[in-house]
Amino acid sequence: MKPDGNFSGLELVASLRHPECLRDLPLRRWDNLLRVARRANLIGRLALAARQAGLLDDLPAPVRTHLQSAEVLTTHQRAAIGWETGHLAKAFAAEECPIVLLKGAAYASAGLAAANGRLFGDVDILVPRADLNRAEAALMLHGWGSGGNDPYDERYYRQWMHEIPPMMHRGRGTLVDLHHNILPPTARRSPDAAALLAASQPLPGTRFRILCPADMVIHSATHLFYESELQNGLRDLFDLDALLGEFAAANADFWEQLLARASVLGLALPLYLACRFCQRLLGTAIPPQVLAALEQSANPGSGSLRILDAIYSHALLPEHPLNHDAATALAHFAIYLRGHALRMPPGLLLAHLSRKLFMRLFRNTSRSG
DSSP states (O other), X not given: OOOOSOOOHHHHHHHHHOGGGGTTXXXXXXXXHHHHHHHTTOHHHHHHHHHHTTOGGGSOXXXXXXXXXXXXXHHHHHHHHHHHHHHHHHHTTTOOSOOXXXXXXXXXXTTOGGGTTOOOOOEEEEOOGGGHHHHHHXXXXXXXXXXXXXHHHHHIIIIISSBOXXXXXXXXXXXXXXXXXXXXXXSTTOOOHHHHHHHOEEOTTXXXXXXXXXXXXXXXXXXHHTOSOOTTHHHXXXXXXXXXXXXXXXXXXXXXXXXXXXXXXXXXXXXXXXXXXXXXXXXXXXXXXXXXXXXXXXXXXXXXXXXXXXHHHHHTSXXXXXXXXXXXXXXXHHHHHHHHHHHSOHHHHHHHHHHHHHIIIIIOOOOOO
């Protein structure tokens, strides 16, 4: 079936928030919706929304096949995360340093709602910088490696980034990203990783730890609003919506704790943007006083905020030919520049982007950044 044009990414958001609207959706609109949901890595959550609304078994057979396949995939990937963390536990068995699971691996291992219907990628872990070499060596002894990078890429990661080059297991092909912080040391407002590690919590029955609830939200927000590419931007925003809803329901003091941690870590701005766009795009319930306090602490400025609103209102929606236009392309270019500018001082940024441009034009082999 040839897809229709004129499909708004907001239709995917509406379908996930209000799945009852899917009941009478024509097949041609379903075709568009499935294409965009797959590109956004949200087809698993679309299947979950339809299942929870009691609609899945009543949908047209071609649609049901796609969504049931997505359910199988998300179930398999969640099981694979458990399998992989089991191997990681063996690799780190002799190490005494804290090993903190991040992002999707943390959501799945802790049984959080953000993991439901989610598609997973790499396993991200955080260790103290002083233990980074020992953690890398432990992974190498158990089959992971990061060979194949050119000297510039190696120096880029190890000198300027908050993680070493991704490590792939030579047998299973799985990837581990080993972090020593959640932002590069060259970034504006790079937080104190020791504060994150000190507040982390043990994951019962495992070798691992996870960030405390407030820090988990702040990390997700920071990852999203310091990124230079937003292929998973909408998925990550739905992660934040799920985390905020679950943690606020479980702890009456959560919002106060969130504000306090944002101040301690110096990351009020990405948290403010995350809450602002969760509320605007997804209808996330955020107390007005929390948004006001975050805006005062972040102090983005009215002019800058208008620009950020214009950029992210386009860039957070799925990047797909069905809803791509000049404004979207410009927004993604602005995100690319903003993300790099937030992570690097001007001199380093100019040198890095110049090299990336040269490599793309003449050799097309650089994988950094």
